Amino acid sequence: MSGRVLAAIAALFLVLGLVAAGTAAAQPAGGDAPSVTIQATPGAGVSTASRDIATGSGAGMAILFWALALGTVGGAAFVLTRRNLIAAVMGMVGTFLALAGLYMMLYASFLAVIQMLVYAGAIMVLFVFVIMVLNRPEDEPWGMVGLPGKALAGLAMLYLLVRLVMLVWSVNVPDTALVAPAAVAFPGDAAHTVYEFGSTAAVGTSLFSDYLFPFEAISILLLIAVVGAIAVARPLNDADELPGAQPPAPTGGH
């Protein structure tokens, strides 16, 4: 039991180690290759106005991508193979963190930070609480049993696989896919401040101008989530606890 938890933590460390190694490998190597000048913009976090960086970091970026891809798939495989649910959640956190790294490679640094804060932080907490609430020794994973069930599951997986392959086949990657998208300018701004695409400031610029109504609608959505949370945990007929459930574990007994 604890061995599996240790294995989960070790896997998490491995993923993070790969991320760190990839980050280090992403350092542009010095050399006398032709260089490009890049104008640093506010929000990019680069202090110097412009820098020359050498080419030759493509291999490092490829290593970074494959390390993160391995971390994502490895974490998912870890989740699938664990019988200990807490260990599975740890594998899921590894997947989330590797995904955050992939988002960062897609110029979505704000999304990457949110991925870490909300998914690796809050959603993980939610999963752990679900496991704690539903924790019963007799709970066995529900599965398709018998030949018809297995045939149905197999067909469903085959359908999913075919659709995925069709999707990958149909996507036509343009040559400019690896070039950073255009920076975002703030509307009505006299100074024409531009922000690096995907940065927090650029996301905010879109959110608070073009997508103002969806932004305000999010607050309604969050309100609905609060009402749902209250409704799902309301007492049934003044009986505070479900019959058979243990009372809340005493806390602070140290």
Added chain:
Amino acid sequence: MLYTRLALQLQAFTPAGLAIALALGFCGLFTLLAVAVGPKSVNPEKLKPFECGSEPIGSPRGRYSVKFYQVAILFLVFDIEAAFMYPWALLFTKLSTTPAAGPGLPTGVGIFGFVEMLLFVIVLVVALTYVWRKKAIGWE
């Protein structure tokens, strides 16, 4: 060549990567050292769960009250609310500045950004009030 701009952008996160690498390196190193070098004497008494010297009461695998889950969802909601304030705070100066009336004239101060976030927060204050009235925060 195509990757160079991305490399520059990721370079800004090098300190964070370095901090993660160092933290994991030290944690892993000392864990491995403890496993490899530390003395081991295994007996049934030492493998028992330890709870401040007391005898464990019941199974740690029991079910918990659903209220913990409720608290987790409420935390998630207000966590996401805070996440939306992050870009807003970064752009607040920009959102509070009105364009100048003409070239050379100073820019004005507006309440656009303030009202935007005020509307957002008011709805969530309604949510907080609802939670409060339903006595979901607070424990019996």
